[in-house]
Each structure stands twice: as C-alpha cells, then as structure tokens.
Amino acid sequence: MRTKGFINKNYFIMKISKEDLNSRPSKKDTAVHVTVPAKVAYNLDEMQKVTSIVLDRLNCPACHSGFDIRFDIEKRFNFNEDLELIDRPRFR
Amino acid sequence: MNIPEQGVGIIYFPGFEDTIELNSDLISTIEIEPQTLWTHNKTELSSYSYDEDKVEYLQALDIPISFHGVGFPIGGSISSDTEHINCMQKMIDALDPVWLSEHLSFNKIYAEDAVRNTNFLLPPLQTMEGALNAAEKIKAYASHFDLPFAFETGTNYLQPQDFELADGHFINEVARNADCNILLDIHNLLSNQKNGRQNIFEALSQIDLSRVIQIHLAGGFYFDGYYLDAHSDVSSAEVLEVFEKVVRMLPNLKAITFEMLADYLPAVSQDDLRKQFEIMNSVWAERGKDASDTAAAPLTDKSSDMDAPRLTDYEHELGLLAIRKQKATEVPSLDYLNHDKGVKIIQSLIDKFRKSQLVSFAKLSSRYIMLKYGEEAFEQVFSDYCIKNYPCLFASDSGILFSEYLLNDSDLVENDTFFKDLVTYEYNSLLTYMDGVEREVNISFNPYDIIPSLESRELPKDVSTGNYVIHITPEEDAKEKVNTVFHS
Structure with missing residues (x-):
C-alpha cells in the first residue's frame, strides 16, 4: 500500500511511507494497522511558534492576568475578518 | 533568613x-x-x-x-x-x-x-x-x-x-x-x-x-x-x-x-x-538611594463598621460568577459584583483561556468543528461544555475533559461518525502522551491521511475509509516522564 508523501519538517516520521510505519494488513482480518506516536496529533503548526511548542503548555498556566491569544490565533487563521471561512491559510 | x-x-x-x-x-x-x-x-x-x-x-x-x-x-x-x-x-x-x-x-x-x-x-x-x-x-x-x-x-x-x-x-x-x-x-x-x-x-x-x-x-x-x-x-x-x-x-x-x-x-x-x-x-544600580525611615502610614480599618461580606461567601460567589456557573449573586453584601464591569472582564479572560486550551489540546476536534460547522457552532459547543464542566488547573486535564464531553454529551459526535472517530483518536493520543501507555483504537481512517488537511485548515477530502487499527505509541520523553512520577 502506498501513500502520498506528507512532508513536514516537524515530523520526521511523516517523511517515510506508510509501509515503514508498520502499516500492515492483519492476517486475521482486513484491518489496516498503523502506528502513530501520540505527539503527532498535537504538532500541527510549524509556522506558529506559539503552537509549535504546544505540548510545553499542557501544564499549569503562567502567572498573568491577561489574554491567552491562542484561540484568537486559531480563529484568525480559520476565518477572515468577516468570519468567512478562508480556503487556505494565508501564511503558506 | x-x-x-x-x-x-x-x-x-x-x-x-x-x-x-x-x-x-x-x-x-x-x-x-x-x-x-x-x-x-x-x-x-x-x-x-x-x-x-x-x-x-x-x-x-x-x-x-x-x-x-x-x-x-x-x-x-x-x-x-x-x-x-x-x-x-x-x-x-x-x-x-x-x-x-x-x-x-x-x-x-x-x-x-x-x-x-x-x-x-x-x-x-x-x-x-x-x-x-x-x-x-x-x-x-x-x-x-x-x-x-x-x-x-x-x-x-x-x-x-x-x-x-x-x-x-x-x-x-x-x-x-x-x-x-x-x-x-x-x-x-x-x-x-x-x-x-x-x-x-x-x-x-x-x-x-x-x-x-x-x-x-x-x-x-x-x-x-x-x-x-x-x-x-x-x-x-x-x-x-x-x-x-x-x-x-x-x-x-x-x-x-x-x-x-x-x-x-x-x-x-x-x-x-x-x-x-x-x-x-x-x-x-540606583536601588535604595531614596529609601527613607518613614514608617508605613497607619491602618484605617473601616470594615468592622460596614456591611462587609464574609470571606467564604465572597470567594464562592465571585468564583461562580467568574466561571459563569451563576449569572448573579443573591448575597446582599456582594450585590456590587452584579454591577462591576471588572467581573465581565474576568469572565472574558477566563473564556479566552479555556478556549485556548481547547484549540491547543483538542486541536484536531476544535479545528474540525470550526471548519465543518463554523465558529458559531464552536461557540455553542464551548458554552455547553462550560455549563457542564468546571475549569481544570492543568491544561492536559482540560483536553481530556473536553474530549470526554464531545464523546459523551455532544450532538455533533452523535450525528457525524467521522468526527466521532477523530475525537476518539485525539483523545487516546492525549491519554498516551500523558501516561506513556500504548493504546489501540479502531477507527475508519488513517490519521496520516487527514492530519495534512487539518494542518492546512481544510476539511479532509477523498479519505480512504475502512477498518483501521491505530496503535498510538508514547514518545520516548513521555515514557521518561511517567518514570519520574512522585507519589505522595
């Protein structure tokens, strides 16, 4: 089974094919087995320093009484100023 | 000292x-x-x-x-x-x-x-x-x-x-x-x-x-x-x-x-x-150069003469207002909180903080909701989540709690099997990252086929569906973290 390339310098593991990732049909059934490191689900945005270190923020919040800007960043990149969905991220 | x-x-x-x-x-x-x-x-x-x-x-x-x-x-x-x-x-x-x-x-x-x-x-x-x-x-x-x-x-x-x-x-x-x-x-x-x-x-x-x-x-x-x-x-x-x-x-x-x-x-x-x-x-380099021996101004304590709120009442009422668990306080001595715009500022800041936690640690799910159902739908989900759940001190706990809410309490999951699988995958990834225990989930797609789309802020298209068994493995550093747990 081949899969198209998924190039992302944050995830070295994604540079290799599915076969190399233990993707294998089971002998017992038709299920496809895929091995995925837990971290993969969280490191999506290499271009944003804020979110590229997202797993460093799983802990206690820092001392401040201000704004957490991560939601606004996420919203800004999903929608334009009129809150219309944008087709592709503008930073690419 | x-x-x-x-x-x-x-x-x-x-x-x-x-x-x-x-x-x-x-x-x-x-x-x-x-x-x-x-x-x-x-x-x-x-x-x-x-x-x-x-x-x-x-x-x-x-x-x-x-x-x-x-x-x-x-x-x-x-x-x-x-x-x-x-x-x-x-x-x-x-x-x-x-x-x-x-x-x-x-x-x-x-x-x-x-x-x-x-x-x-x-x-x-x-x-x-x-x-x-x-x-x-x-x-x-x-x-x-x-x-x-x-x-x-x-x-x-x-x-x-x-x-x-x-x-x-x-x-x-x-x-x-x-x-x-x-x-x-x-x-x-x-x-x-x-x-x-x-x-x-x-x-x-x-x-x-x-x-x-x-x-x-x-x-x-x-x-x-x-x-x-x-x-x-x-x-x-x-x-x-x-x-x-x-x-x-x-x-x-x-x-x-x-x-x-x-x-x-x-x-x-x-x-x-x-x-x-x-x-x-x-x-x-200038520290202390204008320091004086003048004693601190004497205390004027008016609280004993006033209708001051009790400490436990104040904390309870302000806390519930801040996290929007109640709309107004009925404690007479705290009525001023119902009219203080500062309470609304605190509520807004807590909302932003909680939403930021969710888009960070339920990132795939949050992004999918916003892309497929729109920002208004996300706000509705967030409001309902906040009504049913208290904030958590640690962001990891918030991510886990939100995923559990989506799986158990959200209509979106009930009506969208793809989304249900996405939440299941993300939920188990977070659990594995936190406890270092490998997990296996059965879902209808390969995460590697959908993550690039969500990274590009697009809904996944033309995804091959089938019977996928996803083995979620801890990274090395996650395993080390688990080994250093200090039990009290």
Missing part, C-alpha cells in the same frame, strides 16, 4: 532560551514558575512530575534561580493541596532556589461538594478577615520549605469598595501578620491604578518597604477599557518611569525580574528585549 542579592533577571518559559543566551551579560538571575514545567499524571495515585529536560537546561545555565509558584496561591480560604509538595521539594533539591514566592490571590472554590478551579488568579477579599486568612495560609505553606518566602501583590480588576482595606494597607497587613517578604509587582499595581484602584505611590506609602525583596516588571495593553496585566511586551515608558522611582525607594531589594509570555515573542524584537534588560540594569 539572610537573602543574597540577585540583580536583574527574567522569568523563564520554553522559547526564551535564545533571549537568555543573547543577554547573558545583562541577566544575572532566572525565575521559574515551577508548575508550568509540571505534568499532572492521572495515575492510580494522582501525582505530579516535572520536565527533567527543562530542569537540566536550567542547571546548565549555572546562575541563581528563584521559584515563583503558580497554581497554588495563598490568598484564599481553601488550603493548597499538599499533594504537590513532594514534587516542589524535588525541584527545590534539583535547582536550589534562593527563595520561593506565591500569589496573594485565590483560584479555588467549593462548589457541588468539591474543590473547583477558577482558571484565574482572583483578588482576595480585602478585609481584616481576608488579610488574617492570607497570613495564616502563608505561614502554613512556607512551613513546608526551608526557603525565604514572599507573596506577590496581585492584579484586581474589581472596583474598590467602601468596606475594603486600601490596597497598600491590605498588603501590609498580610505581610506583617505573616512576617514574610513581599514581591512587589509594579505592573500589577499600575494596572490596578489605571483600572480605578489605588494610586501606586499611595499604596507604597502604606507598606513597610523593607519587606520588598523583589520587583516584577511587565508590559500590557487595553482590552474593553481595562488595562490588562498581559505580559505581552516590553515595559512602556510609563511603567519604566514608575519602576525607576520605586526601585530607589526600596532599601532591601534583591532582584528585579522581567516577565513576558512566550506567546508574544514573535512580536517583540530581540533588540527591544535587550534594551529592557539594559534599562533594568541601570535602574538596579
């Missing part, structure tokens, strides 16, 4: 490594917020562990470190859980800090038969009852550690009330009764002044300044008419002008520390940061 002088420093967060290295000639001390480097492990014995890589980095810096606690403030009536003491002590053993500080605030309330977190450092009740309570909590907390202790003067977005002690008097009463040091946060006091509370120099005139061992310096911005202690930038000229005057007034100052969140690093130049440290160093 004899406290050595530390000089100019910065609070370390991951992301500040370059700044610290580039300004090593101007930075002579580092402050850390220990709990920002902790993991809350939901094991059989719930416990905490710290990031050993970060501690090794800090050890390698080989400069004095101080600890600034977050998460377990000393201004409330509910004592800190002692479960975290072991982890704190282990970190103290590893990094040998010169002192420990915590916040004169509260972030816990009793509600529905349990202690709940507010996700925000709320202002303590400024009466003698509040001051004596805080002093008692400080003594109890500081007794766990063989370190000098200081409390930080906090931000208060509420308007001053007639029954309250003045800000300066309150701070002084807490310090006097606890016989401890003060971490004077100039940006907090200036924020309070700008938002309608006491003038910073009037407050200082009511404080025994010999107790001030540390200053915090920061930058902020206006939001909806309120100046926020946002830690978003270098300090403004106005803040620096106040800072210079205050430093000269302090006879026993040991450190001045700049605090900024790593979130804002992309927007602040290294040149501006260096200038900040240069100014701090030049002002540090």
Whole structure:
C-alpha cells in the first residue's frame, strides 16, 4: 500500500511511507494497522511558534492576568475578518 | 533568613532560551514558575512530575534561580493541596532556589461538594478577615520549605469598595501578620491604578518597604477599557518611569525580574528585549538611594463598621460568577459584583483561556468543528461544555475533559461518525502522551491521511475509509516522564 508523501519538517516520521510505519494488513482480518506516536496529533503548526511548542503548555498556566491569544490565533487563521471561512491559510 | 542579592533577571518559559543566551551579560538571575514545567499524571495515585529536560537546561545555565509558584496561591480560604509538595521539594533539591514566592490571590472554590478551579488568579477579599486568612495560609505553606518566602501583590480588576482595606494597607497587613517578604509587582499595581484602584505611590506609602525583596516588571495593553496585566511586551515608558522611582525607594531589594509570555515573542524584537534588560540594569544600580525611615502610614480599618461580606461567601460567589456557573449573586453584601464591569472582564479572560486550551489540546476536534460547522457552532459547543464542566488547573486535564464531553454529551459526535472517530483518536493520543501507555483504537481512517488537511485548515477530502487499527505509541520523553512520577 502506498501513500502520498506528507512532508513536514516537524515530523520526521511523516517523511517515510506508510509501509515503514508498520502499516500492515492483519492476517486475521482486513484491518489496516498503523502506528502513530501520540505527539503527532498535537504538532500541527510549524509556522506558529506559539503552537509549535504546544505540548510545553499542557501544564499549569503562567502567572498573568491577561489574554491567552491562542484561540484568537486559531480563529484568525480559520476565518477572515468577516468570519468567512478562508480556503487556505494565508501564511503558506 | 539572610537573602543574597540577585540583580536583574527574567522569568523563564520554553522559547526564551535564545533571549537568555543573547543577554547573558545583562541577566544575572532566572525565575521559574515551577508548575508550568509540571505534568499532572492521572495515575492510580494522582501525582505530579516535572520536565527533567527543562530542569537540566536550567542547571546548565549555572546562575541563581528563584521559584515563583503558580497554581497554588495563598490568598484564599481553601488550603493548597499538599499533594504537590513532594514534587516542589524535588525541584527545590534539583535547582536550589534562593527563595520561593506565591500569589496573594485565590483560584479555588467549593462548589457541588468539591474543590473547583477558577482558571484565574482572583483578588482576595480585602478585609481584616481576608488579610488574617492570607497570613495564616502563608505561614502554613512556607512551613513546608526551608526557603525565604514572599507573596506577590496581585492584579484586581474589581472596583474598590467602601468596606475594603486600601490596597497598600491590605498588603501590609498580610505581610506583617505573616512576617514574610513581599514581591512587589509594579505592573500589577499600575494596572490596578489605571483600572480605578489605588494610586501606586499611595499604596507604597502604606507598606513597610523593607519587606520588598523583589520587583516584577511587565508590559500590557487595553482590552474593553481595562488595562490588562498581559505580559505581552516590553515595559512602556510609563511603567519604566514608575519602576525607576520605586526601585530607589526600596532599601532591601534583591532582584528585579522581567516577565513576558512566550506567546508574544514573535512580536517583540530581540533588540527591544535587550534594551529592557539594559534599562533594568541601570535602574538596579540606583536601588535604595531614596529609601527613607518613614514608617508605613497607619491602618484605617473601616470594615468592622460596614456591611462587609464574609470571606467564604465572597470567594464562592465571585468564583461562580467568574466561571459563569451563576449569572448573579443573591448575597446582599456582594450585590456590587452584579454591577462591576471588572467581573465581565474576568469572565472574558477566563473564556479566552479555556478556549485556548481547547484549540491547543483538542486541536484536531476544535479545528474540525470550526471548519465543518463554523465558529458559531464552536461557540455553542464551548458554552455547553462550560455549563457542564468546571475549569481544570492543568491544561492536559482540560483536553481530556473536553474530549470526554464531545464523546459523551455532544450532538455533533452523535450525528457525524467521522468526527466521532477523530475525537476518539485525539483523545487516546492525549491519554498516551500523558501516561506513556500504548493504546489501540479502531477507527475508519488513517490519521496520516487527514492530519495534512487539518494542518492546512481544510476539511479532509477523498479519505480512504475502512477498518483501521491505530496503535498510538508514547514518545520516548513521555515514557521518561511517567518514570519520574512522585507519589505522595
């Protein structure tokens, strides 16, 4: 089974094919087995320093009484100023 | 305890490594917020562990470190859980800090038969009852550690009330009764002044300044008419002008520390940061030059003559309002909270914080909801989630709780099997990242086929569906974290 390339310098593991990732049909059934490191689900945005270190923020919040800007960043990149969905991220 | 002088420093967060290295000639001390480097492990014995890589980095810096606690403030009536003491002590053993500080605030309330977190450092009740309570909590907390202790003067977005002690008097009463040091946060006091509370120099005139061992310096911005202690930038000229005057007034100052969140690093130049440290160093040289022997202004306590709220009522009602668990308080002495715009500001900030946690740690699910169903749908999901769930101190717990909410309580999942599988995959990834235990989930797609689309903020298209068994494996560092759990 081949899969198209998924190039992302944050995830070295994604540079290799599915076969190399233990993707294998089971002998017992038709299920496809895929091995995925837990971290993969969280490191999506290499271009944003804020979110590229997202797993460093799983802990206690820092001392401040201000704004957490991560939601606004996420919203800004999903929608334009009129809150219309944008087709592709503008930073690419 | 004899406290050595530390000089100019910065609070370390991951992301500040370059700044610290580039300004090593101007930075002579580092402050850390220990709990920002902790993991809350939901094991059989719930416990905490710290990031050993970060501690090794800090050890390698080989400069004095101080600890600034977050998460377990000393201004409330509910004592800190002692479960975290072991982890704190282990970190103290590893990094040998010169002192420990915590916040004169509260972030816990009793509600529905349990202690709940507010996700925000709320202002303590400024009466003698509040001051004596805080002093008692400080003594109890500081007794766990063989370190000098200081409390930080906090931000208060509420308007001053007639029954309250003045800000300066309150701070002084807490310090006097606890016989401890003060971490004077100039940006907090200036924020309070700008938002309608006491003038910073009037407050200082009511404080025994010999107790001030540390200053915090920061930058902020206006939001909806309120100046926020946002830690978003270098300090403004106005803040620096106040800072210079205050430093000269302090006879026993040991450190001045700049605090900024790593979130804002992309927007602040290294040149501006260096200038900040240069100014701090030049002002540090002026410390104590205008110090006087004038005693703190005498206390005027009006609270006994007024209809002051009780401490536990105040915390309970303000806490529930802040996290939107109730719309208004019916306690007569707290009716002013129903009309104070500061409560709405706090609610907005907590909302932003909770939403930010969700888009960070339920990132795939949140992004999918916004892309497929729109922002309004996300807001509805968020509102319903907040009605049914209390905030969590640790972001990991919030991510887990939100995924569980989506799987168990959300109509979106019920009607969208693809989304259900996505949440299932993400939920198990977070659990595995936290506890290091490999998991297996059966879903209808290969995550590698859909993550690129969501990364590009597109809904996945033409995804091959079938019977996929996903083996979610811990990374090496996750396994190490689990091995360093300290059971209490």
